[in-house]
Amino acid sequence: MKKSLIALAALAAVTAASAQSTVTVSGKMRYAFVNNSSNTAGTIVKATGIAITDGDVVFTSVEDLGGGMKASADMAFQIGGRSRAAGNRDGNLKLSGGFGTVAFGSIDAGNGIYGLGSSGAGFLIGLDNLVLLDSGNTDYFSYTTPTMSGFSASVMLVDDATATSGTNSLTGYSMDSTTALQDGVVYGAKYANGPLSVSVDSTQYGNNALAAGTARAVNRTRISANYNLGVAVVGAGYEARDAKTSSTASALTTKDTVISVNVPAGSYDFAAAYATSKTDGNTYTVTGYDLAARYNFSKRTYAALQYQSVKGVNLNVAYAAANEGKITRLQLSHSF
Secondary structure, rough: HHHHHHHHHHHHHHHHOOOEEEEEEEEEEEEEEEEEEEEEEEEEEEEEEEEEEEEEEEEEEEEEEOEEEEEEEEEEOOOOOOOOOOOOEEEEEEEEEEEEEEEEEEOOOOOOOHHHOOOOOOOOOOOOOOOOOOOOOOOOEEEEEEOOOOOOEEOOOOOOOOOOOOOOOOOOOOOOOOOOEEEEEEEHHHHHHHEEEEEEEEEEEEOOOOOOOEEEEEEEEEEEEEOOOOOOEEEEEEEEEEEEEOOOOOOOOEEEEEEEEEEEEEEEEEEEEEEEEEOOOOOOEEEEEEEEEEEEOOOOOEEEEEEEEEEOOOOOEEEEEEEEEEEEEEEEEEEO
């Protein structure tokens, strides 16, 4: 009897050790003195004041399933002071092991070339979804291979919340009952080893969101990279996207580019990024640049002076040749 109890206790201990679960809480808060100027067809609007520029709390759970497998989930919630309501942000659910990683999620996908193309300078204001196309909310399912010598590949099914009409007639991933989201399949490959990081992907969109008079994406190719020179990180990215107003219409091509540099200097960091976007039929090119200098009090706290200027689009994301916008802000950030 005693031996049986010892055996059961040992088995319980092994089972508990093979299924360890941890939950962590992280996040950030950012405030700034801000000066904005937005020009819309000659009408200039200026604003100066104090604003919360970002803030969230992220809950992350990781469970060791044994045999080299683990499950993880993360959920982010936007937070702010009294002037900003709380809201949902990214959520991901993943199962990983020797086979790779299977994941579901609802995220802001970002532009796709700005992450590496901006040299990882997260203290810039950001030009995605302003000059660069395709930043938006996305539901996804993905599979990513294990990383071998720095290489990995992935395939992702997405529902892209940029479409507002049509019927789900091709791939049919969307389960939304009132709005047909534009679905697609993203095939990607990445390399990250030593100083070099590269990302390449190709997207084929479903035709479920094509609507007369409104151009919707039909395919997209993106490539971005950055390289750590030691004294600086340099980055670049390129995107070409074809859009149609109907299945028989001619494609309109938009080409986006970004180049950047991020220079660390002791407790300081200095960064600059320049981006362009040109669509067939437009007589103008949308351009913008970001400049920022950051002083790091620690790994989690910094102060940054940031400046952004865009032309061909204003800060309200209204596109026209005469439109422009400018932002200057002094930001304080703390993460936990």
